Amino acid sequence: MDDFAAYFAEQVRGAAAAKRPLRIRGSGSKDFYGGPLEGEVLDTRRHTGIVGYDPTELVITARCGTPLTEIEAALAGAGQMLAFEPPHFGDGATLGGAIATGLSGPRRVAAGSARDFVLGVKMMNGRAEVLNFGGQVMKNVAGYDVSRLMAGAMGCLGLLLEVSLKVLPLPATETTLRLEAPQGRALELLNGWAGRPLPISASCWEDDALMLRLSGANAAVAAARRQIGGERVADGAAFWRALREQQAAFFADELPLWRLSLPSVAAQLDLPGAQLLEWGGSLRWLKSGATPERIRAAATRAGGHATLFRGGEEDRADGAFQTLPSPLLALNRQLKRVFDPAGIFNPGRMIREF
Amino acid sequence: MGDGVAERGAIDAIDVSGAIAALRRILPERGLLVSDEELRPYECDGLTAYRQLPLLVALPETEAQVVAVLKLCQEIGLPVVARGAGTGLSGGATPVRQGLVLSLAKFMRILEVDPVARTARVEPGVRNLAISEAAARFGLYYAPDPSSQIACTIGGNIAENSGGVHCLKYGLTVHNVLRLRVALIDGEVIEIGGGALDSPGFDLLALLIGSEGMLGVVLEATVKLTPKPQLAQVVMASFGDVVSAGNAVARIIAAGIIPAGLEMMDRAATAAVEAFVHAGYDLSAAAILLAESDGTPEEVAEEIAAMRAVLEASGATDIRVSADETERLRFWAGRKAAFPAVGRITPDYLCMDGTIPRKRVAEMLTRIEELSGEFGLRCANVFHAGDGNLHPLIMFDANVPGETERATGFGARILELSVEMGGTITGEHGVGIEKVRQMCVQFSARELSLFHAVKAAFDPEALLNPGKAVPTPRRCSEYRLTGTPGAH
Numbered sequence: 001m002d003d004f005a006a007y008f009a010e011q012v013r014g015a016a017a018a019k020r021p022l023r024i025r026g027s028g029s030k031d032f033y034g035g036p037l038e039g040e041v042l043d044t045r046r047h048t049g050i051v052g053y054d055p056t057e058l059v060i061t062a063r064c065g066t067p068l069t070e071i072e073a074a075l076a077g078a079g080q081m082l083a084f085e086p087p088h089f090g091d092g093a094t095l096g097g098a099i100a101t102g103l104s105g106p107r108r109v110a111a112g113s114a115r116d117f118v119l120g121v122k123m124m125n126g127r128a129e130v131l132n133f134g135g136q137v138m139k140n141v142a143g144y145d146v147s148r149l150m151a152g153a154m155g156c157l158g159l160l161l162e163v164s165l166k167v168l169p170l171p172a173t174e175t176t177l178r179l180e181a182p183q184g185r186a187l188e189l190l191n192g193w194a195g196r197p198l199p200i201s202a203s204c205w206e207d208d209a210l211m212l213r214l215s216g217a218n219a220a221v222a223a224a225r226r227q228i229g230g231e232r233v234a235d236g237a238a239f240w241r242a243l244r245e246q247q248a249a250f251f252a253d254e255l256p257l258w259r260l261s262l263p264s265v266a267a268q269l270d271l272p273g274a275q276l277l278e279w280g281g282s283l284r285w286l287k288s289g290a291t292p293e294r295i296r297a298a299a300t301r302a303g304g305h306a307t308l309f310r311g312g313e314e315d316r317a318d319g320a321f322q323t324l325p326s327p328l329l330a331l332n333r334q335l336k337r338v339f340d341p342a343g344i345f346n347p348g349r350m351i352r353e354f
Numbered sequence: 355m356g357d358g359v360a361e362r363g364a365i366d367a368i369d370v371s372g373a374i375a376a377l378r379r380i381l382p383e384r385g386l387l388v389s390d391e392e393l394r395p396y397e398c399d400g401l402t403a404y405r406q407l408p409l410l411v412a413l414p415e416t417e418a419q420v421v422a423v424l425k426l427c428q429e430i431g432l433p434v435v436a437r438g439a440g441t442g443l444s445g446g447a448t449p450v451r452q453g454l455v456l457s458l459a460k461f462m463r464i465l466e467v468d469p470v471a472r473t474a475r476v477e478p479g480v481r482n483l484a485i486s487e488a489a490a491r492f493g494l495y496y497a498p499d500p501s502s503q504i505a506c507t508i509g510g511n512i513a514e515n516s517g518g519v520h521c522l523k524y525g526l527t528v529h530n531v532l533r534l535r536v537a538l539i540d541g542e543v544i545e546i547g548g549g550a551l552d553s554p555g556f557d558l559l560a561l562l563i564g565s566e567g568m569l570g571v572v573l574e575a576t577v578k579l580t581p582k583p584q585l586a587q588v589v590m591a592s593f594g595d596v597v598s599a600g601n602a603v604a605r606i607i608a609a610g611i612i613p614a615g616l617e618m619m620d621r622a623a624t625a626a627v628e629a630f631v632h633a634g635y636d637l638s639a640a641a642i643l644l645a646e647s648d649g650t651p652e653e654v655a656e657e658i659a660a661m662r663a664v665l666e667a668s669g670a671t672d673i674r675v676s677a678d679e680t681e682r683l684r685f686w687a688g689r690k691a692a693f694p695a696v697g698r699i700t701p702d703y704l705c706m707d708g709t710i711p712r713k714r715v716a717e718m719l720t721r722i723e724e725l726s727g728e729f730g731l732r733c734a735n736v737f738h739a740g741d742g743n744l745h746p747l748i749m750f751d752a753n754v755p756g757e758t759e760r761a762t763g764f765g766a767r768i769l770e771l772s773v774e775m776g777g778t779i780t781g782e783h784g785v786g787i788e789k790v791r792q793m794c795v796q797f798s799a800r801e802l803s804l805f806h807a808v809k810a811a812f813d814p815e816a817l818l819n820p821g822k823a824v825p826t827p828r829r830c831s832e833y834r835l836t837g838t839p840g841a842h
Contacts, residue, residue: 056604057711057742079610108551115557116529129800137709138522138741139781141515141564142789142796143824144808145528148560157556169610191470195494197581197649219652263549265471282551304550321554327544332555334811338804351555 004047005161009128011042012159016126016342024155024346026065026097029090032310033101034154034320035348042159044096050074051162052136059119059136061164064096071095075167083111083168087244096160102152105244106202106213109194109279111168115151122162123150126340136164149335154350157339171201171215175225176236179210183268183277186210190280191265198224204243205277206250213240243278250276253287256312258295260284262304269298285309296322319352329353368432368452370409376430377412377454380422387411396437396455400502401445401788403704403758408435408449415460417543417573424571425541427454433820434539436567438479438507442514443705444786446566450820456571458509464488465574471549472579473532478509478572482516485577494579497524500782501690509572515564517782519615519689520646522740524580526782528563533576536562536569539813543573561808566784567819569812583648586614588685589661591670592639596620599641600716602668603739606645607712609664611657615646616740617689620719623696623734623747624688630695633688634681636672643670643739644685692736693747700732700749702758704765707789708772709743709781721771722746729764731757743781744772770795785823793823794830802827 015022021039031037048065055078062071068088075081085105086098099121104113120134134140134147150160181189186205193200201215212228213236214221225232233239242248251257255273262269264281273288282304288295292308292315299306305322308315324332329351336343336354343354377386387393388410397405409432414420427434433453440447449455461477464484468474469492474485482503486495499518500506506516512534515527524530533547547559562569593599599618606613619627619642624635635642643665647657658675665673676682688695696703710718719735726733732749746768750761769779769792779785779792793802805824809816825833 054711054713056608056713058607059711102552102557112525112529113552115560116525125804131798131801131804133801135776135778137711137743137777137781139517139526139709139738139743140778141782141784142778142780142793143785143801143805144569145515145560145564146804146808148528149557151557151560152552153556168612172610195469195472195492195581197583199649217649217653217656219656220650223650223652261550261552263471265468266549279551303548305548305554307554324555325545327538327542328546328555328558331544331558331811335556335561335808338807338811 005124005130007046008042008124008159012124012126012128012344015040015344016128019342020344021347022344024100024159026094027090027092029088029093030097030101034350035352036316037349038347039344044094044159045092047161055080057136058138058167059164060167061136061162062095063162064094064160066095068093068095068098076170079170080167081170082117082165084108084114084117085244086114087246089245095163099151099160099163100153100155106204106240106278109203109282110201110215115148117166118148118151118163119166120164121147121150121160124159124161126158126342126344130161134164138166155346156336156350158345173218173221174201174213174215174236175221176233176239177212177214177225177228177230178233179212179230180208181205181210182208183275186277187268187281193228194264194280198227200224202240203278203280211239250274250285250287254311255287255289256308256315257310258286258288259307259309260286260299260304261307262299262302266302266304269302271295271298292318321350324351368430373430373432374410376426377410377423380419380426381412382415382419385413385415385419387413396440396449396457399437399440399445399447400443401448401786403702403752404445404448404787406449406451408455409452411455411457413457413460417537420456420571420573421537421541421543423454423456424537424539427817428539428541428815431815431817433817435819436509436513436571438510439481439505441502441506442510442784442786443707444780444784444788446513446784446786446819446822448787453820458507467492469494473549473576474579475574475576476508477574479507482506482508482511489579493582495582496577497530497580498527501693508575508577512563512572512575513565513567514784515782517738517741517743519617519686519738521738522616523612523614528560530578531559531563531575532578534559534562534572535574537571537573539570539815539817547576549576564784566786566823568809568823569818585651585654586646586648586682587654587658588676588682589645589658589665590674590685591643591645591665592636592672593641593643593669594639594671596641596719597716598669599643600719602643602665602670603715604712605664605668606661609660611660613645613661613740614648615644617644618642618715618737618739619689619692620735622732623692623736626695626699626734627688627692630698631688631691633684635688639671644689689736696734696747696749701751701753703750704748704761705783706744706746706748706765706768707780707783708769708777709741710772710775710777712739712742714775715739715742718744718771718775722768725764725767729760731761731764733764738781741781742777766792787822790821790823790825791829791833793825794833799827799830802830
């Protein structure tokens, strides 16, 4: 065991012996996300640094406490990027937090999610054992895909020590376009375009304005611009950054913010409150005072699920995420026991019961 | 978990006539195969070196029948090996002697193609290529394209997390499946994933895909469809030595290009292929690269020009660009026929599937050549170079005493080298029965016992595909004692 892993192991062993919860935490930029925070903090920021990066391999490996900004700067230096555009939600956001929450930014719809880019992990389970799954290569089907299982597991299955991610070259060019369309029409357009080979790398609909980002080879972007129309927006990069970080005006609100993940073809939701749509219509943000039951029922009817993303503290006690059907809940519980038999890692952060 | 539980199905005595009677009550007429003659076609999958007649083969036609068969198997402790088209190359569908083969061949319906949502809902026995064919009229296709795509089924693709020649850009099966309907060993049917891009709870979709039929049986899948690019073109480049070809691969990536496909073949492979399909390969080259670009015509022209420049700078001795779709398909036909082409020039072959960092491809090829001399067996090399995924094809004759063992030893060395070079023993074919010993090289005892615990969370009595993919600790200690030198 190298560097800080030994230190973490001591903390994990102590917590497991005493059945005392541990709260895995980097900078705390995503403290707001998920269920209630409980337990003694295990600070991952001690374990930092890029372990391996060779641009021709399209792989970067870094320790959990490495700031995302450091990783993004290293990649940008070689003309590459994290294609899932992880939201930081704070200055010190770490790699571990980005993968544990599994959140992806505007490019997700074109490039894939955080989980899709995970190639391997080094992790510590609830017995303080250091385990390696996956690897640093593009394709690896040896053993169950435990490394991708860690993405979005909210740290409930273990402590991520190192993560290897696939990276991609930065697009040669990017352009942002603005069109006018009511929500129904925007959904129709977005689903139509998605069925054609167009280089749309992000979309955002709010208040009858549809913003699109085109990314790729110069020729492809120019050709798509001619097909799609709309007017070109000057500072596109700043717009998408603000959207990713939820710094856009839409997100400055007292009302609870709900994240609805739906099929892109789901019709416009009839719910009170303002909506902002991303990912070609498959991610819908809702600011609403409607009851959680009503919002969750609407998401379920539309073929998806709803997460209480920010605010609504009094409702959070019932869980931020949608309840699982009982056979899935049972499997989730079994997996939790496999990785964390004493139930010490982030209890209740993802699933209320454990 | 100890060996006792993992191998229990093979040890326990089963009341065979009782099982047959119970299965006949569940299955349709002619849905249960019992005689040796009927069982023979199921004795192996694409890994023909391993053959084992199963006890029985069940051919259910409905979900209710699958569920009833699984429940019965759990009740009487009968091991179950799910099977699609049987094209797998790692023995994932090799039967268990005292077990049942559960064939999903009758589940061949494409239930729905939704061109607006860009999804297809299919039964597990639907062939990979049939999905793309059904979606073609909407300008869509299913992206993962294993070489066996004419025959292999989506159920098998899901079990193995299959790849193909376009993975670097379009991903593996795990990146292209949105939802699964799965039967567990106790007969419970679960739905994981859905029409949205994510779902609450742990990512069971990631866990199930590539689990080699050991966690559940896929009843239905919703897959993502991708818009067909307007145009695709292939550059074929010849190299005088494998090292320059290997280096050219890294330089293409370094130039910021993600080709739609990037494949490499050495002379042994091109010679075998050329005699078989007349793809137009340069037989004077020590190695050839096939690099595909797709997109709008302008985009393809831009990328092809960029790749040509890199290939020339990397010492390519000849460069050809496919002039039209017919020629492009001919270039690929050679690559996709590489395995059967090698099959024509040798009585038997073993196909390896290691993946290594791209930069070590040339080094690996050199080592394979040395090993070829050491073991006295020929080897043709076909690579998904863009992914660093190697398919060395070791040629041998099983009728010559000792050759099978030599071929297996040669293959084991390649897999061990793959791990030493920072890679993996299997990139896309799965561990199955073939590479179960090499799992002991790649994983520690703790990691293997975690895999067993994951398995037990789904299948506590280890009845689904027992003996595959994850070795028992005892097998590993045996392997470590008797394994080839340098096995660590």
